[in-house]
Amino acid sequence: xxxxxxxxxxxxxxxxxxxxxxxxxxxxxxxxxxxxxxxxxxxxxxxxxxxxxxxxxxxxxxxxxxxxxxxxxxxxxxxxxxxxxxxxxxxxxxxxxxxxxxxxxxxxxxxxxxxxxxxxxxxxxxxxxxxxxxxxxxxxxxxxxxxxxxxxxxxxxxxxxxxxxxxxxxxxxxxxxxxxxxxxxxxxxxxxxxxxxxxxxxxxxxxxxxxxxxxxxxxxxxxxxxxxxxxxxxxxxxxxxxxxxxxxxxxxxxxxxxxxxxxxxxxxxxxxxxxxxxxxxxxxxxxxxxxxxxxxxxxxxxxxxxxxxxxxxxxxxxxxxxxxxxxxxxxxxxxxxxxxxxxxxxxxxxxxxxxxxxxxxxxxxxxxxxxxxxxxxxxxxxxxxxxxxxxxxxxxxxxxxxxxxxxxxxxxxxxxxxxxxxxxxxxxxxxxxxxxxxxxxxxxxxxxxxxxxxxxxxxxxxxxxxxxxxxxxxxxxxxxxxxxxxxxxxxxxxxxxxxxxxxxxxxxxxxxxxxxxxxxxxxxxxxxxxxxxxxxxxxxxxxxxxxxxxxxxxxx
Amino acid sequence: xxxxxxxxxxxxxxxxxxxxxxxxxxxxxxxxxxxxxxxxxxxxxxxxxxxxxxxxxxxxxxxxxxxxxxxxxxxxxxxxxxxxxxxxxxxxxxxxxxxxxxxxxxxxxxxxxx
Numbered sequence: 001x002x003x004x005x006x007x008x009x010x011x012x013x014x015x016x017x018x019x020x021x022x023x024x025x026x027x028x029x030x031x032x033x034x035x036x037x038x039x040x041x042x043x044x045x046x047x048x049x050x051x052x053x054x055x056x057x058x059x060x061x062x063x064x065x066x067x068x069x070x071x072x073x074x075x076x077x078x079x080x081x082x083x084x085x086x087x088x089x090x091x092x093x094x095x096x097x098x099x100x101x102x103x104x105x106x107x108x109x110x111x112x113x114x115x116x117x118x119x120x121x122x123x124x125x126x127x128x129x130x131x132x133x134x135x136x137x138x139x140x141x142x143x144x145x146x147x148x149x150x151x152x153x154x155x156x157x158x159x160x161x162x163x164x165x166x167x168x169x170x171x172x173x174x175x176x177x178x179x180x181x182x183x184x185x186x187x188x189x190x191x192x193x194x195x196x197x198x199x200x201x202x203x204x205x206x207x208x209x210x211x212x213x214x215x216x217x218x219x220x221x222x223x224x225x226x227x228x229x230x231x232x233x234x235x236x237x238x239x240x241x242x243x244x245x246x247x248x249x250x251x252x253x254x255x256x257x258x259x260x261x262x263x264x265x266x267x268x269x270x271x272x273x274x275x276x277x278x279x280x281x282x283x284x285x286x287x288x289x290x291x292x293x294x295x296x297x298x299x300x301x302x303x304x305x306x307x308x309x310x311x312x313x314x315x316x317x318x319x320x321x322x323x324x325x326x327x328x329x330x331x332x333x334x335x336x337x338x339x340x341x342x343x344x345x346x347x348x349x350x351x352x353x354x355x356x357x358x359x360x361x362x363x364x365x366x367x368x369x370x371x372x373x374x375x376x377x378x379x380x381x382x383x384x385x386x387x388x389x390x391x392x393x394x395x396x397x398x399x400x401x402x403x404x405x406x407x408x409x410x411x412x413x414x415x416x417x418x419x420x421x422x423x424x425x426x427x428x429x430x431x432x433x434x435x436x437x438x439x440x441x442x443x444x445x446x447x448x449x450x451x452x453x454x455x456x457x458x459x460x461x462x463x464x465x466x467x468x469x470x471x472x473x474x475x476x477x478x479x480x481x482x483x484x485x486x487x488x489x490x491x492x493x494x495x496x497x498x499x500x501x502x503x504x505x506x507x508x509x510x511x512x513x514x515x516x517x518x519x520x521x522x523x524x525x526x527x528x529x530x531x532x533x534x535x536x537x538x539x540x541x542x543x544x545x546x547x548x549x550x551x552x553x554x555x556x
Numbered sequence: 557x558x559x560x561x562x563x564x565x566x567x568x569x570x571x572x573x574x575x576x577x578x579x580x581x582x583x584x585x586x587x588x589x590x591x592x593x594x595x596x597x598x599x600x601x602x603x604x605x606x607x608x609x610x611x612x613x614x615x616x617x618x619x620x621x622x623x624x625x626x627x628x629x630x631x632x633x634x635x636x637x638x639x640x641x642x643x644x645x646x647x648x649x650x651x652x653x654x655x656x657x658x659x660x661x662x663x664x665x666x667x668x669x670x
Contacts, residue, residue, distance in 0.1 A: 081628055085610060088635045092603045095642055099592040103650075228623030235624065246618040246628050247610035254614075266611040273607035277600070300650060307643045311636055462589075543576040550584055553575075553662040 008158035014367035022375045029199045030192035040408035043193035044111035045291040052298040056305020061201030062383040067442045074340025076321020080244035087314035089276025096281040098303040103296035104461050104549040110556045113287045114395040120541030121468040127395040129475040133452045134284040134391035137445050138384040144441035146430035149181050149377045150174035155342050156370040178430040186423035188382040190416040197382045204379035211372045212316040218351040219323035234325035264511040275516030279446030282453030285387035345369045389419035436499045440491040451478030451519040455527045464542050473530025478523025485515035584657045
């Protein structure tokens with residue numbers, strides 16, 4: 001089952017047409033939304049007019065990235081059970097958001113994460129730190145998505161090495177894709193603001209859920225709804241036997257005769273697990289979604305819907321991953337893409353061929369899923385661009401540069417310019433990094449969010465004594481430790497699969513790929529220590545924050 | 557019940573300190589924290605157990621239960637079940653025990669009753 005073997009031209013035509021339809025529809029919505037965007041609340045928070053269900057879908061659209069859809073299905077297809085570990089961490093994480101963060105943040109903040117962090121602190125240092133951390137997390141995440149899109153396009157359009165499609169070879173296609181994705185996300189955000197972006201995410205969530213549901217049903221029909229025979233078939237075709245269905249093929253690998261490396265591998269698994277579960281509630285692009293609903297209660301409902309949608313989606317990926325392993329086979333998947341990112345589209349082709357009337361059906365279904373994958377990437381990058389431009393405009397420009405003396409109008413103009421700048425920077429970085437292995441950046445974004453943002457948020461909401469020094473120390477302490485540890489880790493240099501490959505580049509001394517197990521405690525510790533080292537106290541402002549957070553009195 | 561409008565006049569700071577010290581608010585905070593903190597610790601430990609078993613108890617996780625379905629898969633699916641369950645429990649708890657009290661305090665503040 002070769003992706004490009006069966007009538008590549010037809011498939012390409014359908015993929016491109018479907019993607020163009022998606023772009024036209026979403027651009028239409030975006031321009032409609034721009035006419036509804038009159039003030040800063042509309043631009044930053046979609047007028048706080050979305051329902052819990054709408055916002056829940058949008059959260060799903062914002063959260064279920066290509067890394068989830070293509071990445072997890074691919075890991076499961078090639079390596080079996082271990083991909084499921086990711087899904088579980090990504091889902092359980094939502095309980096942190098539901099129980100500790102969503103409602104309290106909705107009640108006490110206005111547009112950005114820093115509204116809550118800086119509520120009772122000195123504005124400039126805390127807002128600056130929050131903006132730095134927001135932009136860092138968002139750019140890491142953005143870069144991973146953009147480079148991922150570039151890597152996918154050649155595969156999804158079936159451009160083989162040495163051949164050209166629409167006059168592009170694989171390399172130029174990558175560059176044009178990154179530019180196109182960047183240009184579209186800038187348009188969604190600058191024109192449509194939060195309203196436009198939210199609708200793009202809702203449309204994408206429906207497309208993604210629909211596509212994944214259909215594939216899951218077909219996989220289950222193929223196996224007559226017998227999960228055990230699906231798993232058995234997948235394990236048999238994988239060549240790994242029963243081990244394919246057990247943890248340990250990728251994460252926490254046991255290296256025979258090297259107990260130190262085995263220990264590091266296991267620590268790495270724990271480190272990844274902690275970062276996944278604590279990172280979500282610190283991701284700025286997720287946090288700002290809670291401001292798009294009118295009340296704390298609708299924020300709660302959003303998270304409940306999000307948990308339902310995201311949980312269901314990750315159950316689908318289980319069927320997709322094992323289905324691809326069984327029906328496509330690890331050999332054919334790895335031949336297309338070593339990381340398995342094309343497993344889901346290849347499975348679509350196999351299912352389409354079987355159930356939708358032969359080759360044309362297969363090619364059509366492949367094209368549909370490929371278009372869904374591009375839509376997925378677009379919705380996520382738009383959310384990230386919006387989060388970082390909001391923070392630059394509202395936190396840095398309005399509250400640091402202008403010391404809070406500015407108009408809504410000016411702020412929104414700055415936010416639009418920032419979105420353009422962030423977009424331009426990510427296009428350039430994306431092109432520069434297009435051939436590097438930057439898959440680790442998603443895990444790094446989660447680690448930074450968990451190490452820098454989450455400690456500051458939790459202390460802000462629950463600890464009376466917390467103060468400016470503590471907030472600044474938590475953010476920079478967590479941020480710097482996570483980034484520095486990763487820079488000196490085996491994912492950046494010193495291994496064959498690193499961003500900068502060994503033996504030419506090797507400066508790594510930190511043994512783990514995931515910094516969370518060290519950097520998250522550092523973030524919490526810095527926040528605690530910083531607080532105690534400063535004598536600043538402000539019980540009146542904490543009273544206001546706490547009463548607002550718990551009751552919604554005075555909420556925006 | 558809940559009125560979905562933004563308050564017209566924000567209460568003054570002195571009021572917040574008084575409300576924070578009021579028995580009603582203290583009770584609300586205690587009810588909230590009494591649910592969310594233990595529940596957070598519980599699901600975190602339950603998740604940590606799953607990750608630790610995945611790292612260190614491979615033989616146990618690989619034990620087949622029914623056909624090709626092993627302990628690892630069931631344990632993983634149970635994480636989904638508990639996540640859905642905790643979300644539902646919290647939503648029920650918040651609707652019954654938190655929202656009425658929060659609404660009452662807020663309407664008193666916004667109505668200027670204090």
